[in-house]
Amino acid sequence: MPTYSSGKHDKxxxxxxxxxxxEADHIAYGKKSAAGSKLKFGENERSAAADWSVYPLGTRFQIKGSPYVYIVDDYGSALVGTNTIDIYKPSMGRMNQWGTKHEEIKILEWGSFEESERILRGRRGYKHCRKMHDGILHHLAQNEPTNKALNGRSL
Known part of the structure; x- marks a missing residue:
């Protein structure tokens, strides 16, 4: 995964x-994210799903050339280990219009491995959750930097 630093922000x-x-595999959850919050599609902030062992819960990023800030508040089984981020769209038409792209993102703020671990701990019965949880435990064992809390912000 190409990563480079520009000052304090990772790209x-x-x-x-x-x-x-x-989508058929999301209907049961409605507009609810894996974090338990309502999926966002606002003028400023929008929801994104990712592998939480790479982009922990609460990670904020921007797509190059886009005015929106995306917040990782969801995950998906097809995302784990793939270097793929899924952005939320409120309709199937908008989802299909996006398609698949390779985009440069700028990390504005890293999320919390600790909070990601807390949520995934009880979901280890699912293979993708177990894989993310194991990856997060590895990060935590290495004492890698992370936001310890989401600073009281709600997702």
Missing amino acids: RLVRMTAYSHY
């Missing part, structure tokens, strides 16, 4: 896809 080239709460 990365990632594969990006889109998802919608109308």
